[in-house]
Amino acid sequence: MINFRYHVVSLTAVFLALAIGLVVGTAALNGPVADSLKENVNALRKDNQQMRQTVNSLQKELDMEEDFAAETAPLILPGKLTGRRVLVVSLSTGREHTEGVVKMLQLAGANVTGRIDIQDKFISPDSATNNNLLELAVTAARPNSVPTGNLPGNGHGVETSSALLASVLLDRPAGSPPVTDADRKVVLQTYATAGYLTSENNKVAGPAEAVVLVTGQPYVDKDSAKKDESVVKIAEQFDHNGALVVGGMGSAGGNVVAVVRGDPVLSQTISTVDNANTVQGQVVTALALVQQLTEKKAGQYGVGDNAAGGLLPKLPQ
Incomplete structure (x- = not known):
């Protein structure tokens, strides 16, 4: 018959295994995996900044084209x-x-x-x-x-x-x-x-x-x-x-x-x-x-x- 002490030892072994797994997993993430994730995040951040700059540049170009059309209209349309x-x-x-x-x-x-x-x-x-x-x-x-x-x-x-x-x-x-x-x-x-x-x-x-x-x-x-x-x-x-x-x-x-x-x-x-x-x-x-x-x-x-x-x-x- 399995006694109470056996159950305690079994449960202790299970929790110890989980703890070891968490420690090992955290260590792994703090290594090459973590470095890779940081590189991806930095790359995405740079892409986002470049896209914002492109949008701002296109908006400025559009505004200038609108100004150009408004300034040339009095030369083109009268009469x-x-x-x-x-x-x-x-x-x-x-x-x-x-x-x-x-x-x-x-x-x-x-x-x-x-x-x-x-x-x-x-x-x-x-x-x-x-x-x-x-x-x-x-x-x-x-x-x-x-x-x-x-x-x-x-x-x-x-x-x-x-x-x-x-x-x-x-x-x-x-x-x-x-x-x-x-x-x-x-x-x-x-x-x-x-x-x-x-x-x-x-x-x-x-x-x-x-x-x-x-x-x-x-x-x-x-x-x-x-x-x-x-x-x-x-x-x-x-x-x-x-x-x-x-x-x-x-x-x-x-x-x-x-x-x-x-x-x-x-x-x-x-x-x-x-x-x-x-x-x-x-x-x-x-x-x-x-x-x-x-x-x-x-x-x-x-x-x-x-x-x-x-x-x-x-x-x-």
Whole structure:
């Protein structure tokens, strides 16, 4: 029979073995293994410092490029859009750089007839929103000068309302009845009251001949695909009524810049700039509009891989 003394001796031997193992393991780590770990940590620390220096250098270079673009803009743009009537339409994704786009258009001499800020509610895929937009376009907001036969009849609220807005904010086709300033104001007021857009004093100084649509990166929520599709429909309807340049941010995913560039039909009539969030891109946005109005030519510009036109349009001297 195993007695209590045997158990004590056995347990003592086990704990002694564990203690010896800890001592030996610690000694081993304090040798070559520890030295190797320290070398790896030091190497990673140096790599991190070098990366920080590279990032700081690139940021400084980008800031200098922005300054260069801002300083050269007054030499490039003045007079390029003198007498041209331009409407600026912005979406929430491009709101932050809309002011910069407007500034460059005005520097080029454009008469900015107005600025319309489309709210996210306008592109919501909710069925109630669709029905409300359709009702506004067909009855509540539509002036007599825009017959319902001139609007899309497919029941898509965003598309129909975009067509109505384009009809009253841009030049009318030859032979069509003109839209009065009073009618134009009523249309804007109706959509603004319903929360679909905002416009300073709900006033636009007459019809425009061209539009700059300022957007940003694609939406990322669960309804992103439908929202991006609605933005494309807005662009299509304004393109039907006048020259159109999309000043965007990025050219991947489902944003309107990417869609236009991937569409062989839309890319023939709609110009895109994929870096309009920068001063360089804002200058190019104005130049792309010059090309649209003077050469009747669309181009895809910026820094994206699908910018077939390069960094900026090659305008005739």
